[in-house]
Amino acid sequence: MGVACRRGPTETMWFRGGRHGAVAVALAAAGVLQMILIAIAPPLASAMPWPACNSTITGNYTSNSTYDANLRLVAAALPSNVSTSPTLFAISVTGTAPDTVYALGQCSGDQSASACHDCIASAFGAAQRLCPNNKGAAIFYDTCRLGFSDRDFLASRTNLQDQEVDLYNGQNVSSAVVAQFNATAYKLLGRMAEYIVTMDSSANNFLTATIPFDVTYPVIYGMVSCTPDLTPRQCRGCLDAVIAEFPGQFISNTKGARIAGLRCLARYEVYPFYNGSTMLQLPGNDEAAAGKTSHR
Numbered sequence: 670m671g672v673a674c675r676r677g678p679t680e681t682m683w684f685r686g687g688r689h690g691a692v693a694v695a696l697a698a699a700g701v702l703q704m705i706l707i708a709i710a711p712p713l714a715s716a717m718p719w720p721a722c723n724s725t726i727t728g729n730y731t732s733n734s735t736y737d738a739n740l741r742l743v744a745a746a747l748p749s750n751v752s753t754s755p756t757l758f759a760i761s762v763t764g765t766a767p768d769t770v771y772a773l774g775q776c777s778g779d780q781s782a783s784a785c786h787d788c789i790a791s792a793f794g795a796a797q798r799l800c801p802n803n804k805g806a807a808i809f810y811d812t813c814r815l816g817f818s819d820r821d822f823l824a825s826r827t828n829l830q831d832q833e834v835d836l837y838n839g840q841n842v843s844s845a846v847v848a849q850f851n852a853t854a855y856k857l858l859g860r861m862a863e864y865i866v867t868m869d870s871s872a873n874n875f876l877t878a879t880i881p882f883d884v885t886y887p888v889i890y891g892m893v894s895c896t897p898d899l900t901p902r903q904c905r906g907c908l909d910a911v912i913a914e915f916p917g918q919f920i921s922n923t924k925g926a927r928i929a930g931l932r933c934l935a936r937y938e939v940y941p942f943y944n945g946s947t948m949l950q951l952p953g954n955d956e957a958a959a960g961k962t963s964h965r
């Protein structure tokens with residue numbers, strides 16, 4: 670299946686910025702074949718990746734400082750350390766205080782090792798470009814995320830707000846269905862958070878799911894994931910916190926939205942945005958079809 674088939678024909682993602690980011694940047698996520706279909710030209714088009722960085726919070730390092738040298742060591746090793754890990758996840762603590770670099774990298778559970786390696790390596794380059802000299806930065810791609818800081822954020826079992834990004838689809842569902850769409854999308858998110866607690870730990874806290882909706886949008890697709898070092902219960906806690914942020918961050922008629930952080934992320938869209946088979950298929954109507962939930 671080509672890329673064009675995997676993406677919604679009218680997909681336009683909008684970046685609200687990192688939680689501490691002041692500027693909202695529009696992003697055209699359209700593939701080449703979609704350009705003919707897209708009428709809305711975002712005023713400030715920018716591509717993946719999406720950064721969360723703010724030197725007021727993290728401070729800056731100077732070039733060629735010890736911190737810079739430590740960060741280079743991490744950048745040289747982490748892409749391999751993440752991509753060769755069976756869980757596509759690695760953390761790193763490099764150097765001694767006050768120049769310790771804490772870092773975390775993770776690829777989505779549907780990624781190959783080589784795609785993962787490239788993604789994490791690109792993220793270090795993007796951090797230099799998008800958050801120059803920031804001691805701390807978080808960089809988000811669709812398929813991987815990287816964070817580093819001089820703060821020990823690794824101890825946290827939930828997302829730190831200055832290491833989170835909010836993204837949403839610029840297109841809306843029609844006002845006639847918005848209440849039901851909203852309810853269905855949140856049902857999908859909530860069920861995924863519940864279900865992930867019941868999963869085998871070898872699944873590494875990664876879950877894709879679908880729920881049927883209507884004729885126009887037959888299926889809503891969802892994904893949740895946590896770093897694999899969280900227990901299922903911690904993962905659920907992280908996801909619950911993220912999902913609770915959704916209503917405050919997104920209008921309820923947006924066709925797709927996600928909050929991505931370094932510990933967990935949650936996303937829904939009206940098109941399939943992940944590779945691999947759907948792991949959990951939810952019934953459209955809970956009460957009527959409670960027994961029909963299947964997973965594979």
Ligand SMILES: *[C@@H]1O[C@H](CO)[C@@H](O)[C@H](O)[C@H]1NC(C)=O
Pocket residue numbers: 689690691692723724725726
């Ligand atoms: C950076 O963070 C500070 C403190 O939270 C905030 O006041 C400021 O607006 C942020 N700057 C940007 C560019 O987001």
Ligand SMILES: *[C@@H]1O[C@H](CO)[C@@H](O)[C@H](O)[C@H]1NC(C)=O
Pocket residue numbers: 724725728729801802
């Ligand atoms: C960090 O460096 C950037 C780029 O040089 C600069 O704009 C910013 O003000 C600096 N931040 C602090 C807190 O010094």
Ligand SMILES: *[C@@H]1O[C@H](CO)[C@@H](O)[C@H](O)[C@H]1NC(C)=O
Pocket residue numbers: 732733
């Ligand atoms: C950092 O080191 C490199 C290589 O030694 C040098 O080319 C560069 O000018 C240095 N930069 C600063 C800001 O000192």
Ligand SMILES: *[C@@H]1O[C@H](CO)[C@@H](O)[C@H](O)[C@H]1NC(C)=O
Pocket residue numbers: 742743746747750760761762763
């Ligand atoms: C990468 O993994 C190796 C082997 O486990 C470890 O020795 C090294 O410290 C790691 N590198 C970083 C930057 O964490």
Ligand SMILES: *[C@@H]1O[C@H](CO)[C@@H](O)[C@H](O)[C@H]1NC(C)=O
Pocket residue numbers: 839840841920922
């Ligand atoms: C979507 O709806 C919001 C408010 O509900 C509106 O501000 C925005 O312009 C709409 N977007 C499109 C593409 O119609």
Ligand SMILES: *[C@@H]1O[C@H](CO)[C@@H](O)[C@H](O)[C@H]1NC(C)=O
Pocket residue numbers: 848851852855916921
């Ligand atoms: C959408 O659903 C969420 C979760 O149930 C709720 O908090 C929010 O108020 C709903 N939005 C609208 C406009 O109904």
Ligand SMILES: *[C@@H]1O[C@H](CO)[C@@H](O)[C@H](O)[C@H]1NC(C)=O
Pocket residue numbers: 672779780811812942943944
């Ligand atoms: C899915 O796989 C295709 C083909 O390998 C690749 O081009 C695409 O980037 C992948 N998408 C994701 C979200 O991994």
